[in-house]
Amino acid sequence: MARKTSRSRMSNEVNAGSMADIAFLLLIFFLVTTTIDVDKGITVKLPPWSEDEPDITRLKKRNVFSILVNAQNQLLVRGEPMRVADLRENTKEFIANPRKMENLSEAPTKALISLKNDRGTKYSKYIEVYNEITAAYNELWDDLALKMYGVPYSDDLDVAKRKAIRDQIPKVLSEAEPTAFGEEN
8 A cells, every 4th residue: 555645635625615605795885885876757746645536627728738749759739730959939929929829828826737648659759849838937037036036946046935946837747658559630
């Protein structure tokens, strides 16, 4: 029998007993320190849920600015075709009604924007229309803030002043349930 030397007793193996622990700790470290981007979407304050029947109020037709986006991504505003590029100015004119026209809203507090889409409407077109409506309100709020306080609405205006402006020009946007593809009633 051959005698074993101390060299032959030493094996060339690496002790891997703690490798699983190290890998687990690294996994936890990367999970904790990694940030995940979350799509924020459109921030809209929804009305509170109610089991009661909705109160149906009759609005004067002149106070409703109805916008329909059909399945071909075309706009129909108050029964007339319109380009998205013209929507902002028309919305501002409807809400403010500076010339006191009979076919526009009676007052900014009574103006209602009604938005209805077709189920076939592209999401990008919906966002484009929604952005134009929001931009119209933002411009109206800026104009009123400059007139009342001498600073734009977006520049560090305190909460009370913002509320006063929103009380004079409230953003009332009604979104109807989308219609079936191609059905525009």
